[in-house]
Amino acid sequence: MLKRVVIVAVLLGVGSLGLEAQGGRGRGGQGGAAQKVTAIRAGRLIDTDTGTAAVNQIILVQGEMITDVGPNVAIPAGAEIIDLSRLTVLPGFVDTHTHEAMTYKEIPENNTYYYTYITDPTPLRAIQAASNALQLLSSGFTVVCDVGNNGLYADTALRQAIEQGWIPGPTIIPSGLIIGTTGGQFTPSPEMYKYHNIVYPEYLEANSRDEIVKAVRENLLFGAKVIKICLDCKPWGYSVDDIKLFIAEAALGGAKVNAHVQTRDGAQRAIDAGLHVISHGQQITPEQHAQMAAKGIYLASTDTPFTGYRGSAEGQKHAADQLKSAYDKGVPVTFSTDMDYWNEKMKNEKGDWLNRGDLTIAFLQTWKAAGIPAKDILKALTINGYKAADVYKDQRGPIKAGYFADIVGIQGDPLADIDALRNVQFVMKNGAVFKKNGVITIDGLLHPGPVNGFRRR
Numbered sequence: 001m002l003k004r005v006v007i008v009a010v011l012l013g014v015g016s017l018g019l020e021a022q023g024g025r026g027r028g029g030q031g032g033a034a035q036k037v038t039a040i041r042a043g044r045l046i047d048t049d050t051g052t053a054a055v056n057q058i059i060l061v062q063g064e065m066i067t068d069v070g071p072n073v074a075i076p077a078g079a080e081i082i083d084l085s086r087l088t089v090l091p092g093f094v095d096t097h098t099h100e101a102m103t104y105k106e107i108p109e110n111n112t113y114y115y116t117y118i119t120d121p122t123p124l125r126a127i128q129a130a131s132n133a134l135q136l137l138s139s140g141f142t143v144v145c146d147v148g149n150n151g152l153y154a155d156t157a158l159r160q161a162i163e164q165g166w167i168p169g170p171t172i173i174p175s176g177l178i179i180g181t182t183g184g185q186f187t188p189s190p191e192m193y194k195y196h197n198i199v200y201p202e203y204l205e206a207n208s209r210d211e212i213v214k215a216v217r218e219n220l221l222f223g224a225k226v227i228k229i230c231l232d233c234k235p236w237g238y239s240v241d242d243i244k245l246f247i248a249e250a251a252l253g254g255a256k257v258n259a260h261v262q263t264r265d266g267a268q269r270a271i272d273a274g275l276h277v278i279s280h281g282q283q284i285t286p287e288q289h290a291q292m293a294a295k296g297i298y299l300a301s302t303d304t305p306f307t308g309y310r311g312s313a314e315g316q317k318h319a320a321d322q323l324k325s326a327y328d329k330g331v332p333v334t335f336s337t338d339m340d341y342w343n344e345k346m347k348n349e350k351g352d353w354l355n356r357g358d359l360t361i362a363f364l365q366t367w368k369a370a371g372i373p374a375k376d377i378l379k380a381l382t383i384n385g386y387k388a389a390d391v392y393k394d395q396r397g398p399i400k401a402g403y404f405a406d407i408v409g410i411q412g413d414p415l416a417d418i419d420a421l422r423n424v425q426f427v428m429k430n431g432a433v434f435k436k437n438g439v440i441t442i443d444g445l446l447h448p449g450p451v452n453g454f455r456r457r
């Protein structure tokens with residue numbers, strides 16, 4: 001009994017301290033020491049907003065932040081100099097739709113994630129997510145929208161571990177559980193549904209206005225930074241008024257709403273309600289794309305390429321045609337993948353395994369098939385991504401003074417050949433070097449405690 005009282009007291013203490021420091025910014029694992037100054041010499045620096053490049057630039061980084069950028073920046077005495085004069089430097093990439101704690105497989109589950117959910121416990125999935133986060137960062141992804149199907153909050157735990165400084169990783173924008181009407185995306189048997197509550201926690205059901213409010217608040221409480229809804233996964237999906245309620249309730253917690261949309265009617269309701277991000281949307285008409293553009297609704301169309309390990313020629317053509325229509329109508333398109341599967345064919349021509357980052361950036365193939373110019377692919381992968389992920393307002397994204405130092409270096413010129421993005425040589429995240437000369441340098445980035453502060457979420 002005494003033990004229980006002590007534990008409760010400790011928990012209360014931690015809770016109240018946590019409240020005091022919400023929103024505090026950490027120090028990138030550098031403890032109380034003076035903030036390190038780094039000067040990066042960039043041979044070519046790309047402004048992905050305008051699609052232009054400048055040569056021989058200097059980027060000054062202090063602690064986690066960029067403090068100056070330009071051709072004639074004075075380098076302070078004692079600053080560490082990183083020479084990327086032979087590389088092209090650009091801001092970090094965004095995947096606006098993935099699932100880091102979900103990996104369904106051919107064997108044993110025949111690519112059916114319903115079975116993955118039954119066989120892989122959340123702690124295992126959380127460890128998979130930590131590995132995937134490292135692989136994504138290695139390929140230059142510094143912001144990742146992790147939109148559900150992550151077990152019981154493996155995604156918010158991943159964000160917390162990275163923010164607190166246990167492991168390096170991208171900035172994770174987790175949704176927590178996907179909120180849907182009865183069944184979510186599952187079609188379970190009555191016995192599994194009624195007597196084993198099988199839908200939860202892969203989905204959080206909300207069928208009425210009261211349940212919608214409760215579900216959104218529960219996700220926010222457990223660390224969600226975006227609210228993901230299954231808008232039309234069932235014929236009894238959400239109405240325009242329901243979607244507006246999601247948007248209003250999410251806004252109270254500072255979050256936007258991203259919806260899985262698979263039908264034309266569902267897309268119309270999402271557009272009418274003024275959703276922030278439509279995911280998938282493979283049935284959206286050109287007329288609806290024009291409406292999305294007028295309202296500034298972001299598209300995360302998860303454009304699966306046809307490769308030796310996944311997809312079909314018809315599937316890629318349909319995805320490319322849809323992407324082209326959205327782009328032509330002026331929709332703010334983003335780079336998104338739904339990359340949440342694995343099979344034994346995922347190897348390169350030398351026979352080495354492709355990692356989650358390689359597999360993610362490979363989605364460029366559909367963008368090329370859509371005929372979208374390289375400068376606009378770069379914008380989708382960065383600027384549009386920061387806005388869809390809603391991190392721009394937190395000073396995260398472009399390489400500008402006052403923004404977090406999330407910086408990528410590659411060989412070649414992606415404005416001439418977009419596939420240059422597949423060969424990331426250098427990655428800096430929050431001012432800390434994660435990859436150099438093509439090799440991950442994890443020394444100094446793993447910690448036995450929450451060095452950035454246990455309050456960071």
Ligand SMILES: [Zn+2]
Nearest residue numbers: 097098099338
């Ligand atoms: Zn998805």
